[in-house]
Amino acid sequence: MRRTIDWADGAVVIIDQTALPGEYRLLELRTVGELVDAVKRLAVRGAPALGAAGALGVALSAHLNGDVPKDAELLAHARPTAVNLAWGVERALGKLGQGKDAVLAEALALLDEDEQLNETASKHAAEIVLAECPRRPLNLLTHCNAGRLATVGWGSALGVVWHLHERGLVEEVLVDETRPLLQGARLTAWELAQANVPYRVQPDSAAAAAMARGMVDCVLVGADRIAANGDVANKIGTYGLAIAARHHRVPFIVVAPSSTVDGKLADGSGITIEERDAAELTEHTPEGAQVFNPAFDVTPFDLITAVVTEHGRFEP
Numbered sequence: 001m002r003r004t005i006d007w008a009d010g011a012v013v014i015i016d017q018t019a020l021p022g023e024y025r026l027l028e029l030r031t032v033g034e035l036v037d038a039v040k041r042l043a044v045r046g047a048p049a050l051g052a053a054g055a056l057g058v059a060l061s062a063h064l065n066g067d068v069p070k071d072a073e074l075l076a077h078a079r080p081t082a083v084n085l086a087w088g089v090e091r092a093l094g095k096l097g098q099g100k101d102a103v104l105a106e107a108l109a110l111l112d113e114d115e116q117l118n119e120t121a122s123k124h125a126a127e128i129v130l131a132e133c134p135r136r137p138l139n140l141l142t143h144c145n146a147g148r149l150a151t152v153g154w155g156s157a158l159g160v161v162w163h164l165h166e167r168g169l170v171e172e173v174l175v176d177e178t179r180p181l182l183q184g185a186r187l188t189a190w191e192l193a194q195a196n197v198p199y200r201v202q203p204d205s206a207a208a209a210a211m212a213r214g215m216v217d218c219v220l221v222g223a224d225r226i227a228a229n230g231d232v233a234n235k236i237g238t239y240g241l242a243i244a245a246r247h248h249r250v251p252f253i254v255v256a257p258s259s260t261v262d263g264k265l266a267d268g269s270g271i272t273i274e275e276r277d278a279a280e281l282t283e284h285t286p287e288g289a290q291v292f293n294p295a296f297d298v299t300p301f302d303l304i305t306a307v308v309t310e311h312g313r314f315e316p
């Protein structure tokens with residue numbers, strides 16, 4: 001499986017996630033402007049993949065002898081919620097004094113690490129799922145896409161499914177379609193189909209009813225920013241899922257690399273929530289309809305069974 005984002009011949013190469021599942025195509029981004037646009041359009045998306053995009057974007061600017069500090073600012077502010085984007089930018093920027101080759105080497109090291117960290121984090125989380133959920137095989141529920149496409153490779157929350165599926169322990173994955181951009185119906189379903197994992201797509205609004213019917217052993221989600229107290233920002237709808245899971249005593253597990261932890265943030269109240277364009281919601285509305293379109297919400301740590309990174313269970 002090729003990497004979601006990589007570097008090749010002076011370009012940042014991404015799988016164009018806006019084209020999936022209908023078309024699998026690569027985009028070669030040869031300017032920082034093209035990369036920033038791809039981030040804003042969610043052609044590349046998902047917190048860890050955004051970290052890689054930030055680092056590779058700084059390397060691209062240096063490679064082009066651009067205004068690196070200015071380009072770094074543009075990259076870091078392309079989307080506000082996932083802490084990984086600015087983290088990736090800062091990490092590559094830190095090598096600028098050692099020259100463009102050092103910047104690129106740091107960015108590529110970040111990509112190599114990301115695959116390993118997410119495989120380790122999801123392996124820890126798989127063990128916690130098995131400890132928390134007595135039923136075998138497991139019926140899992142996911143929200144948005146936290147798979148290979150949201151990372152450089154392997155995946156975080158969906159990476160747990162790969163570990164459990166390899167051991168024959170997954171009966172079915174219920175995939176929240178995840179309105180409005182349908183990362184679940186388009187991307188998670190595509191990844192599960194590629195891996196021959198049994199799944200059904202469901203409306204986001206069916207999740208609580210599925211839990212009420214006993215169809216869910218565990219909810220697995222990713223994260224975009226984790227505050228020091230364990231509060232988690234993730235795709236809009238995650239908070240409601242956590243409330244329903246608590247009501248139905250369904251384990252709710254968040255999986256992310258530790259680069260998603262923002263230790264400078266005491267709690268989730270300080271997390272900037274990206275508001276996206278009305279156009280994402282107005283395809284079927286009356287002309288001029290006003291919308292509320294936050295791309296993320298914050299789930300308090302006390303509703304979460306476990307936040308799991310490559311270091312294991314996150315302790316605030």
Ligand SMILES: CSC[C@H]1O[C@H](OP(=O)(O)O)[C@H](O)[C@@H]1O
Pocket residue numbers: 042045046047048143144145146147150151156157183221222223224234235236295
């Ligand atoms: C493994 S992080 C994935 C995380 O990012 C997604 O947001 P977006 O698709 O807007 O980049 C969503 O919150 C996922 O859980």
